[in-house]
Each structure stands twice: as C-alpha cells, then as structure tokens.
Amino acid sequence: MSDRLISSADISGIEYKLRQLDSNLDRVTNNISHVRTEVGGVLNEVGTLNQRQAQLAADLNQLAAAFSDFVKNDGKQKSLQLAETRQGNLKQDLEIKFGYYGEVRRMATGILQGVDTGIVSDGTLRATTEEVMLKAPGYWLAPALITVASWIRNDKATADKALNESLRRDDYKTTLFFMLVMRRLNRYEASLQWLNRYFMHQNPYNLDREFVIILEAVTTGVFPPAARQLMMKNAKSWLAQLTQSGDYINDQKAQWLQFFHAKAPVVSGKYPLLEQFCNNWTALETYLQTVSAHEPIQAHFKNVIGASTDLSKAIKVQLDEILSMLVTNFDDEELPLQQQVRLNELIIDMDGDKAAAQSVMDAEKHIFQEKVDFLQLLTNAAFNPAKAGASKVTQALAVSISQPWIVEAHDTFTANSRNSIPNLIVYNIDGFTAGTQDGSDEESLLGQHEGYWTNVLKAELAKAPYPTSNVILGGLIIALGAGLLIVNPIVGVLAAGVGIWLVLNTLNKHKKTIQQIKDSTANREQKSKEVLRGCIAETVDYRKECAREDAKAEVVRALLTSITPEDFSSVSKDTRNILTTN
Amino acid sequence: MARLILNTENQQFDLNKQQTTAGSASNPRALLRNRSKKYMDLIAGLDTHNLTDTKGMALLMNAIQEEFGTAELGNWPLGIVAKCFLGHPYEVHTYDLSASQILHHYKVGEPLPDQFEKARTLAKHNAYALVEVYKDYVILIREDGSASTTSAAL
Numbered sequence: 199m200s201d202r203l204i205s206s207a208d209i210s211g212i213e214y215k216l217r218q219l220d221s222n223l224d225r226v227t228n229n230i231s232h233v234r235t236e237v238g239g240v241l242n243e244v245g246t247l248n249q250r251q252a253q254l255a256a257d258l259n260q261l262a263a264a265f266s267d268f269v270k271n272d273g274k275q276k277s278l279q280l281a282e283t284r285q286g287n288l289k290q291d292l293e294i295k296f297g298y299y300g301e302v303r304r305m306a307t308g309i310l311q312g313v314d315t316g317i318v319s320d321g322t323l324r325a326t327t328e329e330v331m332l333k334a335p336g337y338w339l340a341p342a343l344i345t346v347a348s349w350i351r352n353d354k355a356t357a358d359k360a361l362n363e364s365l366r367r368d369d370y371k372t373t374l375f376f377m378l379v380m381r382r383l384n385r386y387e388a389s390l391q392w393l394n395r396y397f398m399h400q401n402p403y404n405l406d407r408e409f410v411i412i413l414e415a416v417t418t419g420v421f422p423p424a425a426r427q428l429m430m431k432n433a434k435s436w437l438a439q440l441t442q443s444g445d446y447i448n449d450q451k452a453q454w455l456q457f458f459h460a461k462a463p464v465v466s467g468k469y470p471l472l473e474q475f476c477n478n479w480t481a482l483e484t485y486l487q488t489v490s491a492h493e494p495i496q497a498h499f500k501n502v503i504g505a506s507t508d509l510s511k512a513i514k515v516q517l518d519e520i521l522s523m524l525v526t527n528f529d530d531e532e533l534p535l536q537q538q539v540r541l542n543e544l545i546i547d548m549d550g551d552k553a554a555a556q557s558v559m560d561a562e563k564h565i566f567q568e569k570v571d572f573l574q575l576l577t578n579a580a581f582n583p584a585k586a587g588a589s590k591v592t593q594a595l596a597v598s599i600s601q602p603w604i605v606e607a608h609d610t611f612t613a614n615s616r617n618s619i620p621n622l623i624v625y626n627i628d629g630f631t632a633g634t635q636d637g638s639d640e641e642s643l644l645g646q647h648e649g650y651w652t653n654v655l656k657a658e659l660a661k662a663p664y665p666t667s668n669v670i671l672g673g674l675i676i677a678l679g680a681g682l683l684i685v686n687p688i689v690g691v692l693a694a695g696v697g698i699w700l701v702l703n704t705l706n707k708h709k710k711t712i713q714q715i716k717d718s719t720a721n722r723e724q725k726s727k728e729v730l731r732g733c734i735a736e737t738v739d740y741r742k743e744c745a746r747e748d749a750k751a752e753v754v755r756a757l758l759t760s761i762t763p764e765d766f767s768s769v770s771k772d773t774r775n776i777l778t779t780n
Numbered sequence: 781m782a783r784l785i786l787n788t789e790n791q792q793f794d795l796n797k798q799q800t801t802a803g804s805a806s807n808p809r810a811l812l813r814n815r816s817k818k819y820m821d822l823i824a825g826l827d828t829h830n831l832t833d834t835k836g837m838a839l840l841m842n843a844i845q846e847e848f849g850t851a852e853l854g855n856w857p858l859g860i861v862a863k864c865f866l867g868h869p870y871e872v873h874t875y876d877l878s879a880s881q882i883l884h885h886y887k888v889g890e891p892l893p894d895q896f897e898k899a900r901t902l903a904k905h906n907a908y909a910l911v912e913v914y915k916d917y918v919i920l921i922r923e924d925g926s927a928s929t930t931s932a933a934l
Contacts, residue, residue, distance in 0.1 A: 447809070448933050455932050606812065609928030613920055616905050617898075617930060752907060 274550030281545040288539045296532045298334040305330055306339055307522065309346060310379065323347040336531075338368035342375055370399050374408075378521040381415075386422040393425050402436035402572040410575060411516050414592045420514055433599055436572045446573045447603050453577055454600075454607035461498065462491040469740055471732045477624040477631070485744065488615040492750035495608070499757055502580070502590070502597050576600045598761045605758045612751040619744070623737050628726045629654070637737035647730055651723040658715045665704045672701030811855065811914075815925040819847045823860065823910055826875065826883065837882045840875055857912035857919070861892070861899040872903045902930075 293300075305326060312318035327347040331340045341364035348356035364372045377392035393416070400409060415421055416429045440446045465486045466473065473479050540562075544555035570578065578586040579596035588596070597604065622633035630650045632643055679694030822843045848856055859877050864870040869887040874896050876882055886892055892900055899911040899918045912919040917931035 441809075445933075452932050606928065607932070609920070610930060610932050612907075613902060613928055613930045616907075617901050619901060621901070 276550070277545055277552050278550035281542040281550065285539060285542040285546065288535060288542065292532065292535050292539065295535070298330070299337055299339075299532065302330050302334050302337055302339050302343065306343055309343055310382075310521075313346065313350060313383070320347070320351040323350065336367065338364050338371055339375075340364075341367065342372055345376075346379065373399060375521070378517055381421060381517065382521070390422055390424055390428065393421060394428055397428065397432045400432075402440055404569045405572055405575055406569065408520050410579065410586055410588055410592070411520060413575075413579075413595075414588050415514075415517055417592045417595045418589060420517065433572070437599070440571060440573050446571060450573050450577050450600065451603050451607040451610070453581075454604055455611055457581060458491055458495055458608060458611040459488070461494040462487040463494065465490060468743075469736045471729060472623070472736045472740060475625050475627050475729060475733055477626050478620055478622070481618070481620045482623065482740065485615065485619050486740070486747075488611075488618070489744055489747040489751075491615075492612075492747060492754050496750060496754045496757060499597065499754070499761075502594050503757075503761060573600070580604075601758060601761045605755065608751075608754060608758060612755070615751075616748065623740070625730065625733050627729045627733065628722055630726060630730070634734070634737060636741040637734040640731075640734050643730065643734060644727070647723075647727060651719065651726070654723075655716065655719045658719055659712065662708070662711045662715060665708050668704040669701055672697045672699075672704065675700060811919055812927045812929060815921050815927060816847060817925060819843050820909065820921070820923075820925050823862070823875075840877070840882060844877070857914055858895050859913050860910050861896050861903040861913060862910040863904055863906075872900055 309318070309323065309327070312323070324347050327340070327343045331344055334340045341360040344360035345357050345364060348354075348360060361372075361376075373392055373395045377389055377396050380386075380389035380392055393412075396412065400406070413429070416425045419426075465483060468486075469482075472482065476482060537559075541555060541559050544558050545552055548554045548558075575586070576596040576599055579588040579592050580600055583590055583593040583596075622635060623637075624631065624633040630647055632646050634643060675697030676694050677697075679690045679692070679697055681690070682693055683690035822839060826840065844856060857877065860875040861872055862875075864873040864885050866873075866885055870885045871888045871890075872892070873883060873885045874892060876884065876893070876896075891897065895915070896913055899913045902908055902918065902920055903911045907922060908920045909923045910921050912921065917929055919927050919929050921927050
C-alpha cells in the first residue's frame with residue numbers, strides 16, 4: 199500500500215514551485231543588489247555632502263583668519279597712522295623747544311671741520327657762535343663753541359669766561375668735549391689736563407660706557423705718554439678703593455676661576471683600561487682634566503702678554519665718534535621727547551607693531567644704560583677684548599692691572615686641583631679589587647692577584663664535589679655482581695660489568711669537569727693578569743702625566759707674577775710714531 | 781646732567797703699603813699676605829731640631845703672635861700641617877696650637893684630627909712649605925712665604 203503511494207506520487211508540482219521559488223529568490227537577490235546600488239549612490243551623495251561641509255568649514259576658517267588679519271592689520275595701520283601723526287607733532291615740539299640745539303650741533307660739527315681745514319674766518323666764527331649763544335640758552339655746547347672760536351683768535355679772556363659758563367652748564371660733557379677736541383688738534387698738554395679732569399669725573403663703581411674707549415686710547419698711546427701715568431695713578435687709587443670694600447675682588451676671582459675651569463681640555467680615551475677597570479675613574483678623569491688646564495692657560499696669557507701692538511687709526515676713529523656723538527646726540531633734557539620720537543620711529547619701522555617696537559626700545563635702553571665697575575671692566579677686557587670694545591693692548595693692560603687677583607685665583611685653582619688628586623687608584627678586574635698609589639708596587643699587586651685566583655679556583659672546585667654517591671653505588675653493584683657469581687655467573691658478570699662501567703664513567707666525568715674548571719679559571723686569570731699589567735702600566739703613565747701637567751702650574755704662576763702694569767708702558771713706544779706723524 | 785667731581789686727589793692709597801698684621805676681621809684677604817722669613821725659618825726649624833714640646837710650643841706661639849699680631853684670635857690658624865721629612869712611613873706632621881703636645885708625626889694612612897685632615901693632601905705637595913689650617917679653609921704657604929688659599933671667597 200505504501201509502495202504504491204510512493205510510486206504514484208507526483209512531485210512535478212513541487213518541482214515547479216521550487217523553480218518558482220528559485221526564480222523569486224533570484225529576483226529578490228536582484229532587488230537587494232539594486233537596493234545596494236541605490237544605497238551606494240546615497241552614501242556617495244552623503245560623502246559629497248561631507249566634503250562640501252568640510253570645504254565650507256575650511257572656507258569659514260579662512261574667512262575668520264582673513265578677518266582677524268584684517269582686524270590686526272587695521273590695528274597696526276591705525277597705530278602706524280597714529281605714530282606718524284604723533285611723530286610729526288613730537289618733532290614739531292622738539293623743534294620748538296630744542297630747535298636751536300640742533301642748529302648748535304650742526305654748527306659744532308661745522309666749526310670743528312672749519313678749524314681742521316682753517317678756511318673759516320675768525321669774524322664769521324665769532325659772529326655765528328655768539329648768535330648761537332643767544333639762541334640756545336642753557337645748552338652747554340653753545341659756550342663751548344664760543345670757547346673754541348675765541349681760543350682760535352687768541353681771545354683768552356672770552357675763552358675763559360665761555361669755558362666757565364660751559365663747565366657750569368655741563369661739566370662732564372664739556373670736559374669730554376675739550377679732551378677730545380684738544381687731542382684731535384694735537385694739543386697734548388691741554389688734552390692731558392682735560393683727561394685728568396675726565397678721570398676725576400669717573401666713578402670707579404659706575405663707569406661710563408665710553409670709558410673703555412678712553413682707556414683704550416690712553417693705553418695705545420693716542421694720548422701723550424704722560425696720560426698713561428695719569429691713568430695708572432687713577433687706576434691704582436680706584437683699585438684701592440674697590441678692593442677695600444665689598445666683594446668686588448671676590449667676584450672677579452670667581453670669574454677667573456670659572457675661566458680657568460673652562461680651559462680644562464677633554465681627556466677621555468687616553469687611558470682605556472683605567473677607564474674600563476677603575477672604580478674611581480671619574481675622580482681620576484676630573485683631576486686629569488683640571489690639571490691639564492695649566493698648559494692652555496699658559497698659552498692664553500702668553501698670547502695676551504706677547505700681543506704685538508695691533509693698533510691702527512681705529513681708536514682715533516672711535517674717539518672722533520664719541521666727539522661726534524657728543525655734539526650730535528641729544529641732551530638729557532631733550533631725552534624724554536627724543537625717546538618718544540624713537541618709539542614712534544620704531545613703530546613706523548615695524549609697520550605699526552607696537553609690542554615689537556617696545557621690546558627693541560627696551561633692549562636699546564639697556565645697552566645704553568649699562569654701567570660697570572672698574573674691576574668688571576678690566577675683567578671684561580681681559581676675557582673678551584673684542585666684545586668689550588678693547589684691543590689686545592688694552593687686554594694686556596687689563597690683565598696686568600688685574601694680575602694680583604688673577605694670581606690669587608690661579609693659586610686657588612691649582613690648590614683645589616691638587617687637593618682633589620685621588621690618592622689611590624682602585625682596580626676592579628673580573629672580581630679582583632686592589633688599590634695602588636702609582637703602580638710602583640707591581641710585584642705585590644701581581645702576588646695579590648695570584649692569591650685571588652688561587653682562591654677563585656678553590657671556590658670553583660668546591661662547586662664540583664667528588665661524586666661519592668655514584669662511586670659507592672657502582673661499588674655496591676660490583677659487590678652485588680660478585681655475590682651473584684655463585685648463583686648465576688652470567689648475571690653476576692654482567693652486573694659487575696655495569697658497576698665497573700658506572701664507577702669508571704663517573705670518575706672520568708668528574709676528571710673532565712675538574713679539568714674544565716681549571717682550564718677556564720686559568721684562562722680568566724691569564725686575561726685578568728694581562729689587564730692588570732695594562733692597568734699598572736697606564737697607572738704609571740697617568741701619574742707621570744699628572745705630575746708633568748701639575749708642574750706647569752708653577753710655570754703659569756711664574757708667568758703671571760712676572761706681569762706688571764709698568765711693562766705696558768713700553769707698548770706705547772711704537773704708538774708714539776702714530777702720534778708724531780699724525 | 782652734571783656730575784660731582786670725585787675728589788680722588790685726597791684719597792691716596794698706597795698699594796705697596798705693607799700691613800703690619802696678617803689678618804683682621806674686616807679684611808680676611810690680608811691673610812694672603814706674604815709670611816715673614818723669620819716665621820718660615822722657625823717653623824722649618826721646629827721639625828728638624830728636636831725641640832722639647834714645651835719650648836717648641838712657646839716658640840711657635842711667639843712666632844704666631846709676631847706674625848699675626850693683634851689680629852683677633854678667631855683669625856689665628858688652628859694649627860699647621862707640613863710634609864714630614866722623617867721618611868717613610870711618616871707622611872705629615874702637625875703643630876696643633878690647641879693641644880698640649882704640639883708636634884705630632886703621622887704615618888701613611890694614619891688619620892689626622894678632624895680639622896687637619898683637609899690639609900693633608902696639599903701638605904704632601906712639594907709646592908707648599910706648610911699649610912695653615914683655619915676653620916673653614918686652609919692657607920698654603922710656599923717656600924718664599926707667599927700665601928694662597930683653596931677658598932675663592934678670600
């Protein structure tokens with residue numbers, strides 16, 4: 199019954215339905231892929247939208263930046279305009295209040311040039327200078343010019359009166375002016391008098407910036423030779439003043455100490471074994487470094503002292519610059535106005551950037567207000583003459599004046615270096631530690647070394663004890679084999695054989711281990727000994743080098759103590775030629 | 781701006797003027813002045829001549845008194861350390877101004893009293909004849925009597 203049912207079943211309908219289902223599925227798949235394409239399209243569009251948004255944001259940022267730039271520029275533009283307007287006003291103010299000052303200055307330069315060339319008549323000089331006197335009341339340069347004019351035409355009475363007036367108005371500037379003018383005109387006696395007055399103006403605690411140039415001029419012989427004595431006299435009294443109070447000398451000494459330390463050369467790589475096997479190598483290296491500084495120090499001072507007179511007309515040019523600054527630069531009473539003018543000028547230069555202009559202004563102010571004490575000035579000139587605006591001759595003079603505390607600083611440097619010498623050099627070679635003073639006890643060190651390695655060998659051997667247990671076990675097996683001989687000779691012989699093999703093998707292995715330990719220890723000892731010998735050799739060299747370098751300290755000391763300021767009076771011999779020919 | 785003229789003419793200082801005492805509380809730099817030959821000779825003599833302790837002490841105190849004059853006691857050295865010429869194993873000897881036994885020889889490795897230890901290495905150096913020990917620093921005296929120090933602030 200059931201067979202029939204099966205055979206007669208018609209599944210074509212099912213097949214059809216299945217096919218239909220299949221095609222439906224295909225359609226669904228198609229639809230899905232269609233949807234996917236559509237979604238892809240949508241996604242693409244979203245991407246595009248995102249892109250556009252980013253673009254928009256970027257545009258907006260750009261706009262914001264452009265706007266802030268605009269605001270900034272606008273601010274700058276306004277500051278610029280304001281600065282320009284203000285500057286105009288300020289200049290007008292200046293012109294109204296101090297206009298004649300400018301005229302006097304222009305005239306001063308003119309008169310000086312006229313005097314140089316001698317083509318202006320006395321009458322003109324007299325008339326113009328007297329007019330200036332009337333137009334610029336209170337200005338020191340006006341009576342100074344009258345002094346020059348009346349001096350030229352030999353009118354002593356007027357010259358004296360005008361000079362007194364000029365000094366009353368500004369003693370310092372008048373002094374500097376006449377000192378420079380007299381030097382320019384080769385009136386040595388007069389310039390010396392003025393120089394003396396100039397020195398009296400100076401405060402050794404607070405020297406003016408131009409002092410170093412005057413010092414330079416005196417040192418290099420631009421002024422008459424007597425000026426040098428005058429300067430030395432002043433320098434000595436200043437020194438006495440400065441050294442009596444405060445920490446001026448100690449400050450200079452500390453700077454010299456630093457300078458000496460900075461001369462210490464690099465020494466690594468000279469003693470490779472000590473570097474590697476010495477416990478206190480850092481101390482050794484530091485000592486070698488400081489002690490090696492004496493040679494460069496000596497070279498430095500030799501160079502300074504031995505410097506030939508490398509002068510030219512440069513100093514005269516500088517002196518003339520001071521003179522021209524003195525007559526062209528504004529005076530203190532004009533200063534507030536002039537400072538504002540300068541600030542506005544800087545704002546204009548910086549295209550309206552106020553902050554930048556102010557910082558430049560502050561920096562300039564600092565430069566011009568910089569004042570130093572006499573000792574610091576000497577130290578600056580001794581360390582870096584170029585930066586201090588001095589020549590090598592002035593450097594030599596500065597060194598010679600500073601000599602007492604340079605010697606003291608060098609003595610301290612040497613003493614500190616000698617105090618830091620490590621007494622013992624401590625090796626640490628493959629576990630062997632020993633110290634030596636100078637390597638002269640080589641035999642004893644080698645003996646210690648040998649003793650150390652004997653102990654190491656002992657310790658190593660102790661780590662490989664005699665294999666008693668295996669030997670006993672082997673013996674027992676042999677005994678057992680011997681016992682078995684009676685019961686079963688073959689098994690007995692075999693067992694005894696195993697026992698004998700065990701004993702022999704164990705003993706053999708042990709022997710090999712012992713030999714290995716001995717070999718490797720001997721090998722290490724050999725290497726260690728070589729290193730030790732190398733270290734000792736380097737120690738001897740190290741101590742020799744240190745002693746050699748240390749001895750140079752005394753040479754430097756002798757060199758330093760031999761320097762006296764008086765030595766530098768000879769320097770002027772060459773420079774006097776310049777004086778007489780020019 | 782007119783400046784006052786410094787009246788430097790009236791402030792003459794003689795740089796070569798030797799002060800009569802080695803130190804004063806106001807100017808410890810004076811401790812760096814040269815030591816007198818008499819002082820140097822006496823200290824050198826104390827070692828080579830076998831002076832009895834009491835006599836040595838009296839002599840040393842006299843020499844110090846003469847050298848340092850009326851300087852405050854605080855500016856006197858605590859003692860002196862010098863290289864010992866007795867030979868190995870002696871390394872340095874000290875004159876202790878506060879102890880009853882002034883002269884003491886020290887062997888290599890033998891520690892010095894606390895305040896003297898800082899002078900040991902320098903005392904061994906051939907450049908210095910003796911080292912005066914002060915509380916915070918040492919002053920090194922060469923054969924010629926010139927003095928220097930380890931302290932930069934002096």
